[in-house]
Amino acid sequence: MIEVRSLTKSYADLRRGTFVALDRLSFSARAGEVYGLLGPNGAGKTTALRILSTVLQPTSGSAIVNGFDCVTQPALVRHHIGFISANTAVYDRMTAWEMVEYFGRLYGMEKEPLRDRMESLFDRLQMQDIRDLLGAKMSTGMKQKVSIARAIVHDPPVLIFDEATSGLDVLVARALLDAVAELRDQGKCVVFSTHIMREAERLCDRVAIVHQGRMLAEGTLEELFETYGHTDLEDLFFDLIQKQGEKMAVVDNQ
Amino acid sequence: MNFNNVKLIFVREMRDQLRDRRTLFLIAVLPLLLYPILGMSFFQLAQFMRHxxxxxxxxxxxxxxxxxxxxxxxxxxxxxxxxxxxxxxxxxxxxxxxxxxxxxxxxxxxxxxxxxxxxxxxxxxxxxxxxxxxxxxxxxxxxxxxxxxxxxxxxxxxxxxxxxxxxxxxxxxxxxxxxxxxxxxxxxxxxxxxxAKPFDLRPLDVAEEHQRSAAVWSKILPFILFVWALTGAFYPAVDLCAGEKERGTLETLLVSPAQRREIVWGKLLTVMTFSIVTALLNLGSMGLTANFVLAQFKDIGGIAGQSALSLPPLSAIVWMPIALIPISALFSALCLACAAFARSTKEGQYYLMPLLLVIMPLMMLPLSPGVELNLGNSLIPVTGVVLLLRSVIEGQLLQAAYFVVPVFGVTLICCLLAIRWAEEQFNSESVLFRESERLDLGRWLVHLVRDRTETPTFAQGFFCVVLILVIQFFVKLAMSAAAGNGIDYAFFRQAIFISQVVCIAFPTIILTLLFTRSPWKTLLLNRLPTWQMLAAGTFLAVFLRPLGMEFTQLIERLYPASEEMLVQMKAMGNAINEVPSWGMLMLLMAVLPAVCEELAFRGFVLSGLRHIGHKWWAIGFSAIAFGIVHPMLQQQIGAAAVGVALGYLAIQTGNLLPCMVFHAIYNGIALSLGNFVEEDGGAVNSQYAWLFSNGEMTIFQPWVLAISAVGAIFVLRWLHRLPYQHTKEEQLQEARDRQFTGA
Structure with a gap:
């Protein structure tokens, strides 16, 4: 479903020449699984997922989503993904219904099937009571629901969640995690980035630990615990990042 | 482009704007209230003045x-x-x-x-x-x-x-x-x-009432209308781009399947609608109020003039909305591009002033006395439309008809450029996800040279054109001061050398060495051309020359050169006659420009502009730039047309030498033809006279033109089949254009 090969993204930096935000990142995610990208802030998770959603272009490497190339076939890629991040807000001056309908139409859905799909979505996400509420009047939780509805209205095979729980209270975050699990059970391929260990433990089938644009480790939780001799994801995470820091310090000194 | 998406985005944006109380107030309510209030205070003032x-x-x-x-x-x-x-x-x-x-x-x-x-x-x-x-x-x-x-x-x-x-x-x-x-x-x-009064003098105005009012209104109305068109476009544009960025909804839209072009067009149509509606509403409200106020002024002798104004003529009311459409489109596209560049609404508002500073003089220019509709003025964006509108309001339809093509041509080109620019903003990662960065000029300059790219960037190509124009401007000032006592051969030789080498070749070479890692590749001199390519350049020049002369004649017939220009051209002609040998003339006027101008416009500039990702845009841009650097207006148009052929030749062959050959031969033929004409009386005394249908050897026989056209098409077809080298951006663009047909 998702094939990422040696994805690199660097920016011109006045001070350092180039700044490498993403350094030869490779991973693949399959249908029916939640693939977790785990890393501290600034690790390159958002950059990687923005490349997958085609709003950024990689400096080198390739990303294939559902068989389409993110660089040369961006419009087709966008047709086949649903993207939710802390940066994708809802329109203030649109109601929940209008917003989801608008995106459904942009995804090329016909009016009739769209209405049926929306009715069932609004039921499932318990959104019927906010149907005619303007975005400006919604609480954070309501907005998150609208975002989910907006991202899955066209029933995409691939879903990308970029730090989607940041800023949500426990109840709303939990509801979102449940929704993600449900989507996995429907056979969707989900990429889920977070810096919260508990979420990764709860949800992800496989996890990649990313730091400073590089992948430090990848595997199922069991595989990771076994390889690195830890029983707690948080300890493992700290351990890896610390080691990486030491390694970089040695390189810098040399 | 999917028009359904454009429509969807347009409808959504319109609804969004109409739900915004501030926008509605500014667009609809304010003009309805503003002018009556202004009128009332004017009236009060008038009362005060009277007493x-x-x-x-x-x-x-x-x-x-x-x-x-x-x-x-x-x-x-x-x-x-x-x-x-x-x-x-x-x-x-x-x-x-x-x-x-x-x-x-x-x-x-x-x-x-x-x-x-x-x-x-x-x-x-x-x-x-x-x-x-x-x-x-x-x-x-x-x-x-x-x-x-x-x-x-x-x-x-x-x-x-x-x-x-x-x-x-x-x-x-x-x-x-x-x-x-x-x-x-x-x-x-x-x-x-x-x-003490042997005779009396009585001026009699034979202008009819409607003509008099047309003369006054034709100056005032376009100005007011277009100022409002700009204001009406600006605020929605800022809200639609910078505002969306700020509210975080832009990324939501960008990850939808709507393409950037569709987003830009949807937003553009919204901004345009607001621009037009604002302008018309303001004008309507102002007209009604003005009517009332002017009636009051009629009573105050000595202030409003001898006769008070009547309402604008019907022609103004009909023509203004028609002229409003292209102007609104242009302003909307400009505002949209500026707004897309801004990070926040606050930053967006800052761009209003520079935009006004650029556009205002263009709108004020026609108000100054003596500025009339002619070819030069019609080619100035905005000014041309204002002058054209003035002409039609004054009822000079025939004169206006002459300039419809240049005025709307220029406006259309400007619109397309602005739209393209806006699209670029939506595609540019650095604009979309721009972080605040401290401006450090020194570091930035070091970065430009240290991290220089293989060939120049689009911005560097553009900068090269601006630099050439600036140097040209100062050199021209200096030279016109020096040319006070006539042009002789020595001065002419020096002038040509300076205008080619100092103004064009020198800055190009410096920029190439500073900003590029592959100077030879940038200047398309990294490999030798095949003999067929050189032959193609030669033949294309030979075939296009008669057509080019015909085109120049057509332009000169439609838009005759001014007296001043004719004097200049005559002085130039005299200087050419003073050149001692044909070889020297060729060197100065054909070979030198061929080398210098090709290095700049098909070398550095075109290499930079090709990073835009579409070869025809790059060719068009470089051709316009090539046209602008020529001294006279009639020449500029001709040169821009030749620039298109040269750009195509450069891209298809990937080599600058065929272009230099083309350029030298193209100039050379024109110069040589001048030599065949006898100086006294212009009688043709030449073995080539049979090619021409007039005695001055300027108009070719129709069959010559026909053969030329066929020959040129033949060469162009051959060029078309050459496997030209795509830039990375062009490859990407082509792949993206194919994504729906291929999948």
């Missing part, structure tokens, strides 16, 4: 006493009623008599008094002397000579508006009084009154 009396101090009023024949000037605290047409006018000047001169001047300076009328000591005697000399003219021949005139003074302060107006009124009164004095003198000395 506010100016204080006039008369110093030396005693000089008027004791002459029983003298018509009355002062009557109590006012001027004599006989000197006014209406009581209101008389009341507007309040007199204070009996003050001393210094006291009066101090009062004038402090602003308590608006005007001081000063009759100097001896005024009475002089006045009497003038009268006596008239009465006794038969007895004394001496009296026929002019005696010195009595000169009262009117003191006022020109920097004070009120004082100035009062001065005008007082002067009018004094003139009337002078006429009365003169008439009394004449009457008393038995001279007919007509002696």
């Amino acid at each position: 506010s009396a100016a204080k006039v101090v008369v110093v030396g009023a005693e000089e008027l006493d004791g002459l029983d024949w003298l018509p009355e000037l002062i009557d109590g605290e006012q001027f004599s009623p006989a000197l006014f047409n209406s009581i209101d006018e008389r009341k507007s000047l309040q007199l204070v008599v009996g003050a001393g001169q210094e006291e009066a001047q101090a009062a004038l300076k402090s602003g308590d008094v608006q005007v001081v009328v000063y009759f100097p000591v001896g005024f009475k005697e002089l006045l009497q002397e003038v009268r006596q000399s008239l009465l006794k003219r038969a007895e004394e021949t001496k009296s026929l000579e002019a005696t010195s005139l009595p000169t009262p003074q009117i003191l006022f302060i020109s920097s004070n508006e009120k004082s100035r107006i009062a001065q005008l009124r007082v002067e009018r009164v004094m003139r009337t009084w002078r006429t009365e004095v003169m008439q009394t003198n004449l009457r008393d000395s038995n001279v007919p009154l007509n002696a």
